[in-house]
Amino acid sequence: MSAAPVPDGTVPGLGIDAIHEAARRLTGHVVRTPLLNSPMLDELVGARVLVKAECLQLTGSFKVRGALNALLTLDEDARRAGIVAYSAGNHGQGVAAAARLAGCPAVIVMPNSAPRIKVDNCRWWGAETVLYDPRTEDREEVARKILQMRGMTLVPPFDDPGVMAGQGTVGLEIAEQARELGLTPDTVLVNCSGGGLASGVLTALNDAFPGLANHIVEPAGFDKMARSLAAGRVCANPRPSGGLMDALAGPVAGARPLAVLRHYDVTGLTVTDEEALAAMGAAHRFLKIVVEPGGAASLAAVVSGKADVRDEVVVLVASGGNVDPEVYRRALAD
Amino acid sequence: MSAAPVPDGTVPGLGIDAIHEAARRLTGHVVRTPLLNSPMLDELVGARVLVKAECLQLTGSFKVRGALNALLTLDEDARRAGIVAYSAGNHGQGVAAAARLAGCPAVIVMPNSAPRIKVDNCRWWGAETVLYDPRTEDREEVARKILQMRGMTLVPPFDDPGVMAGQGTVGLEIAEQARELGLTPDTVLVNCSGGGLASGVLTALNDAFPGLANHIVEPAGFDKMARSLAAGRVCANPRPSGGLMDALAGPVAGARPLAVLRHYDVTGLTVTDEEALAAMGAAHRFLKIVVEPGGAASLAAVVSGKADVRDEVVVLVASGGNVDPEVYRRALAD
Numbered sequence: 013m014s015a016a017p018v019p020d021g022t023v024p025g026l027g028i029d030a031i032h033e034a035a036r037r038l039t040g041h042v043v044r045t046p047l048l049n050s051p052m053l054d055e056l057v058g059a060r061v062l063v064k065a066e067c068l069q070l071t072g073s074f075k076v077r078g079a080l081n082a083l084l085t086l087d088e089d090a091r092r093a094g095i096v097a098y099s100a101g102n103h104g105q106g107v108a109a110a111a112r113l114a115g116c117p118a119v120i121v122m123p124n125s126a127p128r129i130k131v132d133n134c135r136w137w138g139a140e141t142v143l144y145d146p147r148t149e150d151r152e153e154v155a156r157k158i159l160q161m162r163g164m165t166l167v168p169p170f171d172d173p174g175v176m177a178g179q180g181t182v183g184l185e186i187a188e189q190a191r192e193l194g195l196t197p198d199t200v201l202v203n204c205s206g207g208g209l210a211s212g213v214l215t216a217l218n219d220a221f222p223g224l225a226n227h228i229v230e231p232a233g234f235d236k237m238a239r240s241l242a243a244g245r246v247c248a249n250p251r252p253s254g255g256l257m258d259a260l261a262g263p264v265a266g267a268r269p270l271a272v273l274r275h276y277d278v279t280g281l282t283v284t285d286e287e288a289l290a291a292m293g294a295a296h297r298f299l300k301i302v303v304e305p306g307g308a309a310s311l312a313a314v315v316s317g318k319a320d321v322r323d324e325v326v327v328l329v330a331s332g333g334n335v336d337p338e339v340y341r342r343a344l345a346d
Numbered sequence: 347m348s349a350a351p352v353p354d355g356t357v358p359g360l361g362i363d364a365i366h367e368a369a370r371r372l373t374g375h376v377v378r379t380p381l382l383n384s385p386m387l388d389e390l391v392g393a394r395v396l397v398k399a400e401c402l403q404l405t406g407s408f409k410v411r412g413a414l415n416a417l418l419t420l421d422e423d424a425r426r427a428g429i430v431a432y433s434a435g436n437h438g439q440g441v442a443a444a445a446r447l448a449g450c451p452a453v454i455v456m457p458n459s460a461p462r463i464k465v466d467n468c469r470w471w472g473a474e475t476v477l478y479d480p481r482t483e484d485r486e487e488v489a490r491k492i493l494q495m496r497g498m499t500l501v502p503p504f505d506d507p508g509v510m511a512g513q514g515t516v517g518l519e520i521a522e523q524a525r526e527l528g529l530t531p532d533t534v535l536v537n538c539s540g541g542g543l544a545s546g547v548l549t550a551l552n553d554a555f556p557g558l559a560n561h562i563v564e565p566a567g568f569d570k571m572a573r574s575l576a577a578g579r580v581c582a583n584p585r586p587s588g589g590l591m592d593a594l595a596g597p598v599a600g601a602r603p604l605a606v607l608r609h610y611d612v613t614g615l616t617v618t619d620e621e622a623l624a625a626m627g628a629a630h631r632f633l634k635i636v637v638e639p640g641g642a643a644s645l646a647a648v649v650s651g652k653a654d655v656r657d658e659v660v661v662l663v664a665s666g667g668n669v670d671p672e673v674y675r676r677a678l679a680d
Binding site for chain 2: 052065067300
């Protein structure tokens with residue numbers, strides 16, 4: 013888990029072969045989520061829209077794929093010692109579930125301000141939770157102590173070839189499912205925060221469909237990856253957090269994901285909270301799936317018309333469905 | 347479409363072979379919906395619960411399966427003349443979509459009090475809608491005139507072997523998907539109104555898994571099929587309509603479905619509106635799917651504990667997801 017980007021922009025450990033290997037490791041452990049379509053949504057958008065429903069994945073987001081793949085590449089001793097993540101969100105649950113699937117211990121480091129339900133969910137999967145005070149403690153310092161004292165391995169949320177390859181299995185499945193439908197995608201849109209999902213999915217889909225138009229979608233005001241791509245170096249968001257799309261509002265883009273995304277001609281798009289809520293409503297009405305605000309960003313780019321995809325075959329990822337009831341109620345208002 | 351029950355309780359045209367034929371006709375036209383599972387839901391219920399998500403089907407319910415199968419068994423001339431349904435609900439949309447998939451005309455007869463969205467949905471699929479005044483006109487009379495004048499064929503909502511066989515493909519897929527998971531169901535629960543879905547699914551699943559425990563689930567106060575099974579003849583509900591589970595509140599049980607269900611040792615269960623709302627909330631939270639009240643009846647029987655399924659492998663059908671936002675908001679309250 014120490015490979016760094018090399019000068020030609022490739023990342024050791026992430027390529028189409030690594031994603032195929034990840035798929036073999038994950039088969040039977042994670043859900044092969046459906047690629048959904050709605051003729052009514054297609055008409056609304058003016059394109060054929062195929063939605064990879066990762067909200068139907070174990071733990072309600074794609075995160076378990078990367079975590080489990082990273083875990084299964086560890087040697088026997090490291091696996092037995094267990095894994096650590098610092099995350100109050102979908103990554104924490106993904107790591108907790110991955111550890112349970114592989115039968116190894118996990119520690120999730122979370123701020124003591126994390127919602128009770130997120131703490132409970134990690135514990136439900138059998139993980140130990142360590143709460144720290146974000147006003148006086150540094151989460152990396154807390155995690156480092158655990159790693160040292162207990163010989164555990166950190167599973168980073170995105171900046172790791174094993175994690176990126178695991179998320180790339182989403183793209184492999186999309187390619188297989190699109191072919192089963194007899195369709196060749198013109199455009200892909202992927203929700204992007206640190207870039208683990210985006211780098212994996214784009215690697216898989218560009219291998220399957222050369223000439224694909226690539227889009228990443230970020231929350232307005234939190235487009236750290238688009239700015240990183242423009243600057244050619246890792247950039248942070250101007251604000252550390254905020255807005256409804258919490259799953260996409262992490263502070264900084266990943267170095268390895270950035271190195272991968274620079275391979276492709278990637279267009280960055282941003283969507284507002286209101287557009288994300290409208291897309292959640294469209295997913296509810298037309299697809300009958302529950303999507304969280306950050307999970308709806310790519311659909312929002314398409315439904316709002318910000319992505320110009322008229323008459324195309326479009327694939328996108330609905331990356332998560334863990335949403336508070338009061339936020340969901342807002343998405344149903346019209 | 348005129349086969350009647352014969353004395354030994356079998357229905358000409360509905361058997362496992364008819365369901366396999368229906369599956370061949372429907373492949374590529376309808377969605378092979380996923381069989382979903384949630385470890386958290388399993389723990390809540392104390393059983394392994396596999397949910398066939400027919401809310402993800404085209405038109406948001408299983409109804410298109412039966413309608414399309416019935417339509418595809420018509421001869422060329424009858425198909426060209428087109429099909430008629432009287433339904434303001436999921437069956438109307440299913441017939442409209444089936445006609446579009448097969449490229450033939452459809453007329454949907456609806457009361458002029460039907461919600462605008464349901465009329466619009468049928469028209470969106472290309473069907474002609476004929477509105478009648480329920481205070482002064484009889485819907486069967488309105489439909490009969492259309493059938494006679496235009497040589498069209500009526501597609502009944504449930505009391506028809508072709509329709510029942512089409513709905514039975516839900517059961518075939520459940521059997522295949524359970525086997526892919528290496529699981530043998532102990533118990534099946536199916537939402538029941540006229541009995542088209544229940545008779546088809548039970549035929550398919552009892553063929554695949556002999557010894558299965560069979561349950562039908564109806565709204566409390568609308569248990570016409572359970573009472574029909576007890577009486578050995580078709581019974582009607584005491585009230586013509588009411589409650590949140592409108593998809594299951596039709597007035598009368600089907601004669602052919604009753605004849606099929608009498609083959610099996612079927613236990614009838616009922617659930618309340620409050621239990622259906624709680625099950626919709628569970629589907630939202632644990633499975634990330636949108637289910638309508640009537641579509642959630644079987645899940646409600648399991649979540650409420652009314653179905654005694656402890657330590658079993660349970661399969662059930664989430665049969666539809668067409669729900670008004672204000673009802674859905676109630677399901678999110680806790």
